[in-house]
Amino acid sequence: MIEVKRHRFEGVQFDESPHTGGKITPRFIVMHYTAGGSALSSVRAIRERGLSAHLFVDRDGGIIQTVPFNLAAFHAGPSSWRGFDGLNQHSIGIENANFGFFDRRTSDGWTRTGLRTFAPHEVLVARHKNGGPEIAWELYPEAQLRALDAIVAALRAAYPTVQEVVGHDDISPGRKVDPGPAFPMARFQNQGGAAGSGTLRDDDLGEFEVVVRETLNLRGGPGTGFAVLRALTPGTRLRVLREEGDWRQVDLQGDRVPDGFVHGAFLRRVGP
Known part of the structure; x- marks a missing residue:
């Protein structure tokens, strides 16, 4: 079991990269392959190119962290996903040792x-x-995938703003092909987490609008202990994807991807 403390994995090798940006609020986890040999050799090769990623995961499950999770790493390049451009500013990048x-x-x-x-x-x-x-x-060994299971679970627990696991080939289609067809993306998209997974069933609960005097907090999970992602103004339209007690998981973009949770007392149905 691994845990995040002060934006680093406790007990994991940390080989600090000089190539970092400003502070980020991670919303996505982006999977890559290194196109090379070991994780350590890829850490060095990427560093020499002026690039970086938060984590490097070896075929045997070994993990190297090079960038704290609250800082931008240079792994995504020109990219776009769910209305966000420049995914370096919105994601945690994971490089997996794999030749591609x-x-x-x-x-x-x-x-x-x-x-x-x-x-x-x-x-x-x-x-x-x-x-x-x-x-x-190249297939991804089970030891590597089990390490990724633990990593994704730990990141979701530490950062409730993380809502989806995607590939570099999702956010930069036509430019990038990693992590490729051999990567079992559904295994990680279907993992639980405060904000849920990226693929949802079709029978959501319908369209609602926000009914508050000032603003309604959109949170990373179903409770006031979760981080506030943004403030929704009165009249904001959204879809409710599921109920969790008094809280509602909602989609703001109409793309069936969960964006966070709001308290159900401040919603009014406006559609089927």
Whole structure:
């Protein structure tokens, strides 16, 4: 079990990066692959390029942190998601040790220039969801995925503003292909958390509007102990996705992605 203390994972190797930005409120977790060997070698390679990420996760589950979670790391580049541009300012970046794609088939398996041949049981042969040919992608070992299970759970617990796990290929389609088809994204999107996951069922509870005299706090979880994400003005339209006691999980964008929680006493139904 890992825990966040003072924006760092307690007991995890910290190799501080000089490449950081200002303070952030993390709303997303962005998954990447390193396109390289070990996590440590990728820490060094990325640093030399003037880039950074918050975490590097090795194939055996080893973790290296290089940027505190409340500071921007330079991992996303030009990017956009759910109405947010420049995801460096809104996300925690996780680099996973993984070679990525192999575009040349051999009699023994798959490879690409400069790499060994990977056997069929080490890869997934698939087309990328954003297009392209059917090629091979390095599989992510279970030890690495279990480490990511613990990481995502710990980050959701520490930062209730985190609402969705996405890939670099989601926020920069056409420019990036990581973490690729071999990454089991649904495993992490479906994990619990104060703000819920990114995919929701179709039978939400309908459209409502905010009825308050001044403003209504949108919070990261169902209670006043959760962080205030923003203040909603009277008349704000939203969809209620589910009930949790007196609290309602709501969608402000109409994209069926949860944006936070409000108290149900200050909502009035306006639609079916």
